[in-house]
Amino acid sequence: MRRFATPMLAAALAWAPGAPRAAERPAIxxxxxxxxxxxxxxxxxxxxxxxxxxxxxxxxxxxxxxxxxxxxxxxxxxxxxxxxxxxxxxxxxxxxxxxxxxxxxxxxxxxxxxxxxxxxxxxxxxxxxxxxxxxxxxxxxxxxxxxxxxDTYALAKGTGSAMAKRGGDSWYFLTADYAFGHALEADTTGVVKALGGRVVGAVRYPLNALDQSAFLLQAQSSGAKVVGLAGSGTVFVNAVKAAREFGLTQSGTQALAGLLVWITDIRELGLETAQGLILTNAFYWDxxxxxxxxxxxxxxxxxxxxxxxxxxxxxxxxxxxxxxxxxxxxxxxxxxxxxxxxxxxxxxxxxxxxxxxxxxxxDMYVYEVKSPAESTGEWDYYKLREVVPGEQAFRPLRDSACPLVRKTN
The missing domain is CATH 3.40.50.2300 (Response regulator)
Structure with a gap:
């Protein structure tokens, strides 16, 4: 009997009122x-x-x-x-x-x-x-x-819709040739077509491409009203600079759409170059x-x-x-x-x-990059054009390809 006393007492104490149970203790x-x-x-x-x-x-x-x-x-x-x-x-x-x-x-x-x-x-x-x-x-x-x-759907929804409201019903894409660029082009194409627009062409550039000249010339000759930059990082910055140098947007017949723009990109570009860009973002410091x-x-x-x-x-x-x-x-x-x-x-x-x-x-936010004259100081880059409620910004679950989603008819 003695050899069972200690285990039985321990079990009784473990289940006593107020005693911490193993499941209640932090399991880190x-x-x-x-x-x-x-x-x-x-x-x-x-x-x-x-x-x-x-x-x-x-x-x-x-x-x-x-x-x-x-x-x-x-x-x-x-x-x-x-x-x-x-x-x-x-x-x-x-x-x-x-x-x-x-x-x-x-x-x-x-x-x-x-x-x-x-x-x-x-x-x-x-x-x-x-x-x-x-x-x-x-x-x-x-x-x-x-x-x-x-995500690329929200970026496409915000910027694609904003450009359509400005008459941008024909698009040509400069697309980074990797998963993000492909998804951004595909999601933006879907938005453009849903709004009655059309895609007249696209070119894909290597992820580490530094010279965008040949790609931009193709975009310029396409006659598309909107040139969608479906890329990010250094290559995006170089593309915007080159587009300005070629006079792609100065004619007034073509516009650049930055489909993923970081505020650090605007800093590097400067407002003189980046002014007028339409972009969609989840956060702005101001x-x-x-x-x-x-x-x-x-x-x-x-x-x-x-x-x-x-x-x-x-x-x-x-x-x-x-x-x-x-x-x-x-x-x-x-x-x-x-x-x-x-x-x-x-x-x-x-x-x-x-x-x-x-x-x-x-919620997501559609911004326009300010001109130098509109900016009141360092990092004052954006003016708000539209708030896109979260339920509209992201792909509806009914259209999801995620196998975890339960769909009801």
Whole structure:
């Protein structure tokens, strides 16, 4: 009887009223919550991610208090070099060996599409803020990934509709030849045709192409009213500069549409060159008092104003940590369920929510780049043209190709 007394007493105490049960204790794997920023630290997209994304995630960790459920929050960083094999290998190492719980940023759509599959296979979490391909919440959706800041459908919907209202009913695309560019061209084509417009042609350029002259000459000779730049980063900046040099827009018969424009691009271009560009964005530092307050703090660290990627990295990291706290664990399934259940109300988005396909739904904004005469100071670049409500900005679930979506007739 004595040898059974101690186990029986322990069992009785474990089930006594007020005693902490095992399921109620924080279940944090390896006694640490580890976040990895996998981004472009040195390539053509580093101005849209890189050190800025690292700073934003670090700010979120600090603002959360540096711990969650009594455990420390750690940050690791790596450069994926815009190579899908490098990104996938690093993600596997982080998840398997370094016990990273969530990977953030993931700029470059090819990289993002590969890493979300690794997250699914390893039952960890990936939050995409830097990349735009709408496939991430379409046929390539996973139960372990979230697409947070923007996507190609929302960019196409905002800018395509705005150009149509200005009479831009014929388009020619200069498209970056990788996953993001392809998705952006396809989504914008769908919007243009739905509004009664037509696409007269397209040319795809290599991701690392520096000279856009030949491509722009084709666009100029096409006679299209709108030349859609379906690319990002250094190549986008070079294309806008070259278009101005060729006089593509000065005639008044053709207009440039920047289908993904970062505020850092406008900074590099200068208002004299960029003025009049129509663009769609999820965030502008000067939108309201909350955006200005957070952006001032970011500016103090980075020496520049933040863009939607930076703001999205901060907001999504805070949302992830809140979900871990609410779930009482860092187990991926439980955290993902909490992230979908909790609303997002911060400086980045009001009334934001994460759908079953992984899409974070929030308002988007159509802006026009100011002329030098309209700007009142440094970083005062945009004037608001339209607010696109979240339910209209992103692809409706009824049209989704995501296998996780339950459709009703």
């Amino acid at each position: 794997s390896d006694d640490v919550v580890k976040i990895g920023v996998l981004t472009d630290m040195s390539g053509q997209f580093s101005h849209e991610s890189g050190e800025g994304s690292v700073a934003a995630v670090r700010m979120a960790i600090e603002d959360f208090g540096g711990t969650v459920l009594g455990r420390p929050i750690e940050l690791v960083v790596s450069d994926h070099q815009n190579k899908t094999d490098v990104a996938s290998a690093k993600a596997r190492q982080w998840y398997d060996v370094d016990k990273v719980d969530m990977i953030a940023n993931l700029i470059n759509s090819g990289v993002a599409l590969s890493v979300v599959n690794v997250a699914r296979d390893k039952n960890r979490i990936a939050i995409v803020t830097g990349s735009g391909s709408s496939r991430l919440t379409g046929d390539a959706c996973t139960p372990n990934s979230i697409h947070y800041a923007y 939108r309201d008092d909350e955006t200005r307050a957070w952006s001032k703090r970011f500016y103090a660290r980075m020496g520049r104003m933040p863009h939607m990627g930076d703001a999205g990295d901060y907001s999504s990291t805070m949302h992830y940590l809140k979900a871990v706290a609410a779930a009482g664990t860092d187990e991926a399934g439980a955290v993902m369920a909490r992230m979908r259940a909790l609303p997002i109300d911060d400086f980045f988005a009001k009334g934001g929510r994460i759908r079953e396909d992984g899409r974070m739904v929030h």
